[in-house]
Amino acid sequence: MAGPAVSIRDVASHAGVSVGTVSNVLNRPDIVAPSTRSRVLAAISALGFVPNDAARQLRRGRGRTLGLVVLDVANPFFTDVAKGVEDTTGAAGMAVIFCNSDGDLTKENAYLDLLEEQRVQGVLITPIDDASERLHRLRDRGVLVVLLDRRSRQADLCSVSVDDRLGGELAMRHLVESGHRRIAFVGGPHRLEQVRDRYDGALEALREAGRSEDEHLRRYDTPALTVAAGRDAAARILGQPKSSRATAVFCANDLLALGVLQGLTRQQVRVPDDIALVGYDDIDFAAAAAVPLSSVRQPRQRLGQTAAGLLLDEANKPETHEHQQVVFEPELVVRESSQFIRP
Numbered sequence: 064m065a066g067p068a069v070s071i072r073d074v075a076s077h078a079g080v081s082v083g084t085v086s087n088v089l090n091r092p093d094i095v096a097p098s099t100r101s102r103v104l105a106a107i108s109a110l111g112f113v114p115n116d117a118a119r120q121l122r123r124g125r126g127r128t129l130g131l132v133v134l135d136v137a138n139p140f141f142t143d144v145a146k147g148v149e150d151t152t153g154a155a156g157m158a159v160i161f162c163n164s165d166g167d168l169t170k171e172n173a174y175l176d177l178l179e180e181q182r183v184q185g186v187l188i189t190p191i192d193d194a195s196e197r198l199h200r201l202r203d204r205g206v207l208v209v210l211l212d213r214r215s216r217q218a219d220l221c222s223v224s225v226d227d228r229l230g231g232e233l234a235m236r237h238l239v240e241s242g243h244r245r246i247a248f249v250g251g252p253h254r255l256e257q258v259r260d261r262y263d264g265a266l267e268a269l270r271e272a273g274r275s276e277d278e279h280l281r282r283y284d285t286p287a288l289t290v291a292a293g294r295d296a297a298a299r300i301l302g303q304p305k306s307s308r309a310t311a312v313f314c315a316n317d318l319l320a321l322g323v324l325q326g327l328t329r330q331q332v333r334v335p336d337d338i339a340l341v342g343y344d345d346i347d348f349a350a351a352a353a354v355p356l357s358s359v360r361q362p363r364q365r366l367g368q369t370a371a372g373l374l375l376d377e378a379n380k381p382e383t384h385e386h387q388q389v390v391f392e393p394e395l396v397v398r399e400s401s402q403f404i405r406p
Contacts, residue, residue, distance in 0.1 A: 069110045069111060070112075071086065074103065074106045077109065077110055078103045078105070079102070080099060080102070080103060088100050088104065091380075127158060128157065128159070128183045128184065129148075129152055129157055129160070129183055129184055129185050129187060130160045130162060130174070130178035130183045130186040130187070130188075131145060131148055131159050131160065132162040132163075132171060132174050132186060132189065132190075133145070133161075133162070133163060133188075133211075134165070134166050134189050134191065134288075135163065136161070136163035137289075138288065138318060138346075139317075139346040139348060140316065140317075143346070143363035143364050144212070144363050144364070144366050145159070145367060146364055146367065147363065147364035147365060147368040148367035148368070148370065148371045151368045151372050157375070160181065160183065162178070166191060166287065167191075168191050168192070171188075171191055172197065175188075175198075175201060178206070179201060179204060179206055184206075184374075184378055185206060185207030185208060185209065185377075185378060186206055186207070186208050186209075187209050187374060188209075188210060189210075189211050189212045190210065190213055191254075191255070192254055199217075199220075202220075207377050209222065209370045209371075209373050209374045211224075211366065211370045212224055213256060214388055214390060218386060219386050220386060221370075221374070221389075222370075222387075222388045222389070223366050223369045223370040223373065223389045223391075224388075224389070224390055224391070225361045225362070225390065225391045226390050226393060227256075227261045227264065228260045228261070228263055228264035228267070230395075231261040231262060231264025233268075233359055233395040234264075234268075234313045234341045234343065234359050234395060235264070235265035235266075236271075236272070237357070238313060238401065239272045243311035244274070245281070245308065245309045245311075246269070246280055246281075246311045246312070246313060247280075247281045247282075247309035248262055248265055248280060248282045248312075248315070249285060249296040249312055249313070249315065249319050249323060250283075250284070250288070250315025250316070251285040251286060251287070251315070252285070252287070253284065257315070261343060262282065262315070266280065288315060288318055288319055289318050290321050290325070291322060292319060293320060293321060293322020293323040293324075293325070294322040294323070294325055295326075296319065296323055297322065297323045297324075297325070297326025298326055300312065301326070301330055309338065310337075311339040311340070311341070311401070312339070312340050312341070313343075314342045315343055316342060316344050317342035317343060317345065317346045317349045317358055319342070320341070320342030320349070320400075321352060323340060324340060324354060328354075334400050335354070335402060340354075340400040340401060341400070341401050342356050342357070342358040342359070343359045344358060344360075344361055344363070345360035345361065346358075346363075349396075350398065352400075354399050355398035357396060357398045357400045357401040357402075358395075358396055359393045359394070359395055359396075360393060360396050361393055369389055
């Protein structure tokens with residue numbers, strides 16, 4: 064009958080080194096001094112130790128899977144982000160568990176619990192709100208975390224995001240410079256940091272142009288960032304007297320903008336002649352809309368690729384990994400929906 068399996072601790076004790084040193088010899092031999100490496104290899108040979116990759120991964124609280132938690136799987140923006148994540152993790156031999164929080168905090172927490180139970184190597188997440196306490200608890204239990212499409216305020220937590228305030232400024236500046244004096248902002252819920260930042264950026268550009276919020280900007284809050292919510296917002300905008308109605312609309316994402324476009328065109332309101340329209344994200348559907356949609360472009364796949372890369376770097380190089388808060392700059396893409404210049 065075979066005796067008990069030799070463990071990594073047995074090797075460490077035999078070689079007179081720490082368990083971490085044995086792990087480095089197995090995974091990162093280049094960082095171990097040659098004499099120490101030789102001693103560990105000799106102990107492995109003498110004891111007949113057979114490294115078990117799966118067991119080693121689990122002992123470190125790491126599997127060969129990552130969790131990806133997004134706000135809305137129906138939004139093509141997150142589909143493109145997921146593609147970027149998969150490109151990077153697939154090349155590293157990892158699998159991704161895709162979770163849709165649907166903007167529901169209870170659902171988000173349930174998925175985080177499930178991913179922890181599955182012993183994923185890490186979690187990439189677009190949190191609904193400030194979930195730092197919950198996420199730090201995950202990290203304390205050995206699950207790596209990277210914020211995606213949300214900037215971390217914690218120096219010890221990686222994040223990948225876009226400068227949404229700048230994006231809001233770009234959209235509003237374009238509309239102001241096109242001659243619009245009554246502009247609507249459509250977006251929500253405002254507990255989402257991305258929505259707040261886009262609105263704040265738009266407001267900053269309006270103020271820089273010497274316009275007041277009360278006189279020149281109307282905010283139409285929405286319960287979600289969906290096409291249906293956009294159609295409802297269009298009805299509310301058209302419910303205003305024409306003399307005081309907005310002549311331009313900036314939407315917090317493209318799905319809202321597409322809904323607004325549907326609502327306007329169904330009422331024979333011409334875009335951009337009667338009302339100009341700008342969205343955010345520049346999903347593929349934006350350029351393919353009945354009226355090609357101007358939009359603030361985000362590097363969607365790069366967001367996913369970069370976030371996954373940061374997580375894998377921390378997993379593979381915990382001793383040398385440096386936490387980063389990567390912020391990409393957005394770009395305004397002007398198309399037919401906002402090209403009309405008022406005299």
